Amino acid sequence: MAKKIDIFISHSGKDKQIVDNFIDLILHGALSVPISKIFCTSTDGTKIKSGTDWRNSILDALQTAKINFLIISPNYKESEVCMNEMGAGWVTSAEVIPMIIEPINYKTVGVIQEPIQIEKLLDEKSLDRVRDILQEKLNIPTSEIKSDRWTAKKKEFVIKTKNYIKDNEFKKPLDRDEFDELIQEKEEFETTLTKLIEEKSELENLVEELKNVKDKSEIDSIVRKYSDTSDFEEFEALTKKLDEALTSFHPIIVGIIFKTYAYKDINIEALAYREQLDEALANDFINEDMEANFGKTRKMQKLELLLEELSSFMQKDLPSDFEEQFEQEYEDAPFSMDNKLFWEDVLGQTLYFS
Template sequence: MSSEIFVSHAVRDKPLADALVDLLQLGLNMNSERIFCSSLEGLGIPSGANFVDHIKSEIQSPKAVIALISPNYLASQFCLCELGATWAMSHQMFPLLIPPLKYSDVQGVMTALQLTKVNHKDDLNQLRDQLQTVLSSKGAPTARWENKRDKFLNGLPSILDALPQPLLIPAAEHEKVKRDYKDAKATIGELEDHLEQRDALITQLSAAKDKVEVARIKTAHSSTSDTLRTLEKNLAKKLKELPRVVAFLVFKELGQREPIKLDASSAKEFLTEVQSAAEGKLVQIDDEGLCSLVSVHPKIKRIEEAYQPLRKFLDGDVQDLAEAFEDEYDTLLALDNREYWEARLDPRIRPIGD
């Protein structure tokens, strides 16, 4: 027949198990026969008995299993087997968290279990009350329990300091190492990609035959070029949603910052398309014939949202990119340059009727 209380602990934690059993015996007025603790004299394995068989017998039907969850406990395969058996048999379990372990260190092992801190007075009081309920025991008077509890807590720091520690990495530290390793691999991968790109650039430049081809290759391998192309494609996509006359007005108003004035010399086709855009509320025409974009129109809003990042980018330090662009296209990289708009943003950017 197994004992009522099974103390599951690592052999290296024997001094701690000894102190806890003393607290249970003296503070709860409990007979030694009711407690099984494998490493303690008189409470453990009888002389001549098979160790494993006796442990298996004792863990069959205790009323309570007290597990001393310490670094040594987590490092012991035998202790984890006892823990697994306790779960499998649905025994009433009382896990005691032993410093320096924290809740975060045992979340994977102790999922859904209420942990009791062995160095907290209130937690020990709760353990006492729960054990009395499970064992249907009245226990020792409260004053006696508090006296023994306080002596246990006072002596606990020196006991814990003297316990041998396993080579165990806390879960949080292990996760940090894993994250650092993953980040390092990603960085190395990026550097290798960069080196491959540089090697490809050198190879292509060595084979280039003229200045225009060199400029094209430099642009293709430039990170700033990637940014520029992304911004240009975003604006070009929005421009294609507009009638060509409105796209031209976008170039004049945002790029060249010049108003367009309708007069008798304006081409008939241009006047017709402007009037159609005005009827669609994309542009407005004042009494003097000046045309302007209707900024509250959703399509015009999207144009301005795409235009501003491109302007901000080109207002920055893009000298090398501009030189490569000018060598390739034989024109200026500038938002007030119609040839730039036609080449990279919208080929429709030209006066209608020309």
């Protein structure tokens, strides 16, 4: 047969010290409620007996208790077991007394009860009202509740518990938007971490394969195998950079650059562009023989490097699908940097020779 319980205390195990203070100083210390009549899962003398099914013990205590205390803190709100006890407490015949601890307030408490019926655990007037309920429900004679003792124990409880909470602050509760944002950040972090792990594995495989290569063509093939960028995408990125560098020059100067780079025997007759030629000559972009002066200035050196970078790429052993993409994108242009159509169609340049 289940032991008769007068008081059931629903609380979070993380708030053990607070509940211990409540039992020792208020229930037992000030009101002389026997420890054996109190059910509390975390306090010595009131715990579930070893070997007992805890769910049955809680159910029995709920059904027999005359008063159900709900010690509602942020820890309580985060506990599924506590929230289940809260719901179960309302369907019993016992007097249910929710007691909140800041930062929990009347709006966030989350119980089906009018605010006037919810008490604050660390408020002296609330504790006075709780004393009156206990005295009535448990038939405690007025003679056993000494006014001086009650006042002293009540103040001791409030001071002691407030000091404990000050030293052991509750974690700040998250609102829904903050929670959703953290979940999203967590998912993004996990995605990034997974990608980094995969990239690390690919790099390790790449290093192992490169250890066994015998010539440059094998290196190019292996690098392409592990690259996230396709050959055609890399080609277009190189042509775009070269296009941007050439666009800063007048078409007559681009014509001279093409002639020089492609070693074409083209006669430059550009009297109509005397001003542009003189400007390029003054800036050392060309020389008096109407040739590009690649080694004279940083701008021309950078241009030559871009030309060589694209040329080196085009000399690689490119796969057949690259050729198909090139022909589809540039129908008439040959795949050669020594050809004027390549500069016009692929690099997007206008070249003047006269």
